[in-house]
Amino acid sequence: FRSAVLSRCFLMIARDDLLSRELFCIEVKSFKVCLHVLMSSDVLQDGRKPANPAFWWVSDEGEEVKWSFEELGSLSRKAANVLCEACALQRGDRAMAVLPRVPEWWLLNVACMRAGIVFIPGTSQLTAKDISYRLQASKAKCIITSDTLAPALESVLPGSQFLRSKLIVGRGSRAGWLNLKELLAVASADHECVKTRSHEPMVVYFTSGTTGFPKMVVQSHSSYGIGFATTGRYWMNLTPSDIMWNTSDTGWAKSAWGSVFAPWVCGSCVFVHNMPQFKPEVIAETLSRYPITTFCTAPTAFCMLVQHDVSSYKFLSLKHCVTGGEALNPEVFAKWKIQTGLDIHEGYGQTETVAICANMKGMKIKPGSLGKAVPPYDVQIVDDHGAVVPAGEEGTIAVRVQPTRPFCLFSQYLDNPEQTAASMRGDFYVTGDRGVMDEEGYVWFVGRADDIINSAGYRIGPFEVESALLQHPAVSEVAVVSSPDPVRGEVVKAFIVLAPAFVSHDPEKLTHELQQHVKKVTAPYKYPRKVEFVQGLPKTATGKIQRKVLRSKEWASI
Structure with missing residues (x-):
């Protein structure tokens, strides 16, 4: 070659x-x-x-x-x-x-x-x-x-x-x-x-x-494609005798990870259920009926499965489970282990990367961690200046790109040189996720460094939801942030300042109307599951809305 x-x-x-x-x-x-x-x-x-x-x-x-x-x-x-x-x-x-x-x-x-x-x-x-x-x-x-x-x-x-x-x-x-x-x-x-x-x-x-x-x-x-050779073989544990089922929607990079590249580079079978809607009973019945050996779904889906209680099902062929896209709750990990006898191997990456951290086959699993760095990535936790921080100290999860850029890292944000440049900090590509690395090299997710909302594995930008809401005549001002949720991890919450003509409207009916409006204007998964009507929004001296203040308020009790 x-x-x-x-x-x-x-x-x-x-x-x-x-x-x-x-x-x-x-x-x-x-x-x-x-x-x-x-x-x-x-x-x-x-x-x-x-x-x-x-x-x-x-x-x-x-x-x-x-x-x-x-x-x-x-x-x-x-x-x-x-x-x-x-x-x-x-x-x-x-x-x-x-x-x-x-x-x-x-x-x-x-x-x-x-x-x-x-x-x-x-x-x-x-x-x-x-x-x-x-x-x-x-x-x-x-x-x-x-x-x-x-x-x-x-x-x-x-x-x-x-x-x-x-x-x-x-x-x-x-x-x-x-x-x-x-x-x-x-x-x-x-x-x-x-x-x-x-x-x-x-x-x-x-x-x-x-x-x-x-x-x-x-x-x-x-x-x-070649970037998935290591993760396919050693995170997903795939061989030519395996049948891999990844439930990801076709619009997400995770579908490429687990439904195209990793299985086929390993010679494995790609299994697909058309599954127009997510139903835990359909997942459980499919795992029971078909000889699926490797299963990948989002942490939220695993949460719903253990709530459904799959202990009565017999997954005779299933031997390896993986997850990614959001943080896996250790409690869900434990319940899945009790109900099925299987571990969940969590991995971490982005649309811009392949898997950069994972609990690989044969590794000791620390429930709640993202695992260790996956070759060829050198994953570190860095500060605001791009310097590596000591073990146990919080910073931004980053990938070293100097002196050698990993061959399986994205090439650019198309037609957006400013964002491409902004994703680099010193010798590192920065993910925008906050984390901690322990003494053994395991990475632990803390949260997003920016305002992106990760709800059940769906990445939602607040700007898109705010733009949709502002098209409704009832909305004068709006700020969208993440809010904690026991099932989805976090959901979209909208803080809305109403236009004068709508102040006296019934809040419950207006909330429903605004939610339906967002579903029509943009993708339905982006609608605000929580709405709070407020008199004003926190702003900087120059008039910029401070989403961070609202987000901190939402997460203060966690």
């Missing part, structure tokens, strides 16, 4: 016999190499056929879709041809996919990698306004969505000046939209994988900001 780092990653994988005999037929320095090898042959090095498919999808109605790596390879080549020919996309063009957990989402992931098209995932909870902003900011030339979501999007698409094609996933047809199923039926399975360069963008994620609309995080071809 041209890159010694990538070479070591692949050799590590090869030593575990995770890939086929064609491992060293390398055509491009990226995660595509692993997929290309796996898809070219479903035969392992010793000649045995793997027991599991590459992909296994089920629905509430009992439908199932199974693809071997070879079938995934063939279908992804057809999908790449659809994108390049029918949608007229070229290398470097951006395609936004707003899809629920349908098989085509995984197919399009791989197809975009093959064709050098930049994939932009978006949760299906996004409203038309959210999508309009994302289309304009990303300059996406193609929008891909389901037949059920397409009608809601059409009102904003005419104003998207960069959009060139619209692709629909589903059985129905719609005027002005191309149909993926119909095009796949006639597409050629011959496609030559584009040899992208290491610095070229592969995927762009939108992540919430504190003072503006979501930022665009760019992950490149050489780094992102």
Whole structure:
């Protein structure tokens, strides 16, 4: 390989016999190499056929879709041809996919990698306004969505000046939209994988900001997929005989972590339940019915599962559980252990990174900690000047980027050099999370250093919620902060100064009206679960609202 780092990653994988005999037929320095090898042959090095498919999808109605790596390879080549020919996309063009957990989402992931098209995932909870902003900011030339979501999007698409094609996933047809199923039926399975360069963008994620609309995080071809080799094998404990179920929504980076890159770089099966709504009983029944060996879900979901009490279920195949996205309560860890006999291996990372801390397989688990730094990351706790603080002292969780930048760290915030520069402090990339490192190197999460709200794993920027509320005539001023919650960890709370005409309105009815308003204007998960009407908001001498004062008041009793 041209890159010694990538070479070591692949050799590590090869030593575990995770890939086929064609491992060293390398055509491009990226995660595509692993997929290309796996898809070219479903035969392992010793000649045995793997027991599991590459992909296994089920629905509430009992439908199932199974693809071997070879079938995934063939279908992804057809999908790449659809994108390049029918949608007229070229290398470097951006395609936004707003899809629920349908098989085509995984197919399009791989197809975009093959064709050098930049994939932009978006949760299906996004409203038309959210999508309009994302289309304009990303300059996406193609929008891909389901037949059920397409009608809601059409009102904003005419104003998207960069959009060139619209692709629909589903059985129905719609005027002005191309149909993926119909095009796949006639597409050629011959496609030559584009040899992208290491610095070229592969995927762009939108992540919430504190003072503006979501930022665009760019992950490149050489780094992102291969960055999950270590965490897939040693945090998620994956091998070719494993079946991995990660419940994350397709719009979040966690879906790439546990539903695409880590399992497939390890030759494991990706299991998916369409799960339109989270229900603990559905999770428990699925773990009982299917031979899932590795399970990943958010701490809030584990909390709901132990409240449901899964001790009466028999998870006969389950042997390894992981979580991330928010802090795991030690009490939930203990109850899950009692009810299932299994530990939960917590990990930590961001959209900008892969997993940078984790309770790896074989490590002593300290319930409540994020674990230790994951290679190749040098994780430290730093002060406001970028200096490493002593063990036991609180600071910002940071990753060393000097003298050598980790190859699996994001490349930039797209079209936002100021935010890119602001994420660096001295020799470190700073996460914005506060933490403490103990004498043994375990990292403990303390809280956010900024105003981002992490509710049940959903990162919510206060600016977006405040902007939505200010569109309602009842709202004169508003400040949005996090508020403690026993199930979700924290929730969105809005402090609202009412316009004079609405001061005498019934508070309960007005709260409900404002909550419904936010659900319509922006993604429903962002609505304020708590609302407090106030006479005024704390401000600086220059008139800036001090969210920190309100947040401290909310958390003072914890």
